[in-house]
Structure formats: structure tokens, C-alpha cells
Amino acid sequence: MNDFFTLSACEDEDATGIAHLQLNRPERMNTMAPAFFPALRDAVRELDAAGRTRVLLISSTGKHFSAGMALETFASQSALLDTRSARARLAFQTTLRQLMDCFSALDEARFPVLCAVQGGCIGGALDLAAACDMRFATADAFFSVQEIQIGMTADLGVLQRLQQLMPAGLAREMAYTGERLGAERALSAGLVNAVLPDQAALLEHAMTIARQIAGKSPLAIAGSKLAMNHARDHGVAASLQQMTLLQSAIFDVEEMGRAIMAWKLKKPGEFAPLNAAEKSA
Numbered sequence: 001m002n003d004f005f006t007l008s009a010c011e012d013e014d015a016t017g018i019a020h021l022q023l024n025r026p027e028r029m030n031t032m033a034p035a036f037f038p039a040l041r042d043a044v045r046e047l048d049a050a051g052r053t054r055v056l057l058i059s060s061t062g063k064h065f066s067a068g069m070a071l072e073t074f075a076s077q078s079a080l081l082d083t084r085s086a087r088a089r090l091a092f093q094t095t096l097r098q099l100m101d102c103f104s105a106l107d108e109a110r111f112p113v114l115c116a117v118q119g120g121c122i123g124g125a126l127d128l129a130a131a132c133d134m135r136f137a138t139a140d141a142f143f144s145v146q147e148i149q150i151g152m153t154a155d156l157g158v159l160q161r162l163q164q165l166m167p168a169g170l171a172r173e174m175a176y177t178g179e180r181l182g183a184e185r186a187l188s189a190g191l192v193n194a195v196l197p198d199q200a201a202l203l204e205h206a207m208t209i210a211r212q213i214a215g216k217s218p219l220a221i222a223g224s225k226l227a228m229n230h231a232r233d234h235g236v237a238a239s240l241q242q243m244t245l246l247q248s249a250i251f252d253v254e255e256m257g258r259a260i261m262a263w264k265l266k267k268p269g270e271f272a273p274l275n276a277a278e279k280s281a
């Protein structure tokens with residue numbers, strides 16, 4: 001339990017293996033306080049370790065997806081940010097790395113992470129969204145690298161990831177100006193996969209994609225995410241070499257038989273959880 005989000009499993013007939021993490025502090029604009037970060041990291045890592053989750057949907061409640069870091073955090077952490085001491089600066093480096101790792105947990109999870117954004121996705125919230133596999137938005141959604149407006153270099157991954165998700169020039173425009181990128185422009189830039197009229201339609205669309213993913217072989221999905229992450233980080237040539245090792249490790253003819261059967265029947269496949277010792281569902 002935590003004060004920032006709820007985590008539930010969608011266990012209806014068509015939605016096995018879909019976990020739904022919903023930010024639920026709309027009265028605080030779903031702002032991120034220090035305790036939010038480890039809570040998110042631990043929740044994602046626990047889902048991954050348990051092996052039953054096939055896709056994670058992150059959504060939010062209220063007018064805005066999230067207003068980013070709670071501004072009062074910066075004042076309350078001032079002792080840590082004391083730059084007069086080398087020890088304090090070293091400690092800050094460690095803290096920052098730990099915060100980064102919390103969002104990287106989304107990228108490192110074996111399952112795909114879908115992010116459904118309504119209203120503002122601001123500052124740290126865009127760091128979070130950028131670490132997900134894909135993003136969807138309502139027509140009123142907007143995205144901003146707000147950090148530059150408050151005099152800091154964004155530091156939780158958005159500068160590293162945004163350029164890989166959309167044209168670099170536009171990412172830099174966002175980073176240097178802090179101006180809001182509206183949903184339609186985010187769509188044409190490739191930052192979001194689809195724009196829906198309202199939040200109900202947004203969640204329905206995201207769940208449709210989540211169900212499609214959850215019906216596929218979790219082994220093949222995990223392999224696809226590993227391969228695509230590796231290619232993104234290491235380039236095509238090195239990743240083709242890595243692919244030979246990866247595929248040698250996870251190629252599974254029985255799993256393929258199940259997938260082919262499901263595809264022919266136009267039904268979700270019946271697959272064992274990733275951690276299961278046996279192969280049958």
C-alpha cells in the first residue's frame with residue numbers, strides 16, 4: 001500500500017495478466033514526492049519477479065496525468081542539495097542514480113508498459129512516460145519538459161529518452177523552451193501512438209492494446225522487448241549478434257504450437273506464466 005497509486009490485476013476472461021497501476025492523488029495533481037519513486041520501482045520489480053504480468057498499464061485520475069515532482073520536495077531536500085560539501089555532492093549523485101533507476105525499472109521489466117495520459121504530463125511525469133514502451137493520450141493532453149522553467153536540467157531520463165522517441169530537433173525544442181507539446185503534435189511526432197477524445201475512450205483503447213499483447217506468448221513478448229531495447233541501446237550490428245544468443249535461449253517450439261493454435265482460433269493464447277517450471281498454461 002502507498003499514498004500515490006493503486007495496483008490491480010485485470011482478471012476478466014479476456015484480460016489475464018494485465019496489471020493496472022493508477023496514480024490516484026488527483027487532489028495533489030498526482031505530484032511525485034520522494035516516497036513515490038521507490039514505491040513505483042518496487043511495485044514494477046515485484047510484478048516482474050512474480051512472472052504473471054504480461055503487460056502493465058499505467059494511467060491516472062483527475063484533470064492531469066501528473067504535475068511532476070512536488071515542488072515542496074526541492075525545499076525539503078535542501079540539506080541533501082548542499083553543494084558546499086564534496087560528501088554531499090557525492091551523496092546527491094547516489095540519490096539521483098537511485099531515482100533514475102526507479103523509472104528505468106519500467107524499461108527493464110520483461111513485460112511491455114503502456115502509459116495512458118490525460119491533461120498535463122509535466123516534468124518528472126514525462127520522465128516516467130518516456131520510460132514506458134508506448135504512450136496514448138486524450139485530446140487535451142500535453143507534455144512538457146517543465147524542469148527548464150524552474151531552472152534545472154531535467155535529470156530522470158527524459159533528455160536521454162525523448163530524442164529516441166521523436167524527432168531530435170523537436171525534443172530539443174521542448175528541452176530548451178519548456179513549452180507544452182499538445183496531443184495532436186505529440187501524435188504526429190510519434191511520441192504517442194494514438195489520441196482519443198476523452199479518458200474513457202483512452203482507457204478502452206489502451207486496454208484493447210493491452211489485451212492483444214496479453215494474448216501473445218509471454219516468452220516471445222519478453223524476447224521482443226529485450227531485442228528492441230538492446231538494438232536501441234547498442235545499434236543494429238551488435239544487436240543482430242545478441243539476437244543469435246537470445247533466440248538460442250528462448251526459442252520454444254511448444255510455445256509456438258500454442259500460439260499458432262490461438263492465432264488460428266482467433267483467441268488469446270493459453271500460455272504458462274514466465275516463471276512457471278512447466279510449459280502448459
Ligand SMILES: C/C=C/C(=O)SCCNC(=O)CCNC(=O)[C@H](O)C(C)(C)COP(=O)(O)OP(=O)(O)OC[C@H]1O[C@@H](n2cnc3c(N)ncnc32)[C@H](O)[C@@H]1OP(=O)(O)O
Pocket residue numbers: 028029031063064066067068069070071072120122123124125146147150155156
Ligand atoms: C525531477 C523532476 C522535476 C519536475 O518534475 S519539475 C516540474 C515540477 N512541476 C511543475 O512545475 C508544475 C507546474 N504546474 C503547472 O504547470 C500547473 O499547475 C498544472 C498544469 C499542473 C495545473 O494547472 P491548472 O489545472 O491550471 O491548476 P493550477 O491552478 O495551476 O494548480 C492547482 C494547484 O496545484 C499546485 N501545483 C501544481 N503543480 C504542482 C507541483 N508540481 N507541486 C506542488 N504543487 C503544484 C498549484 O500550485 C496550485 O495550488 P493552489 O491551488 O494552492 O494555488
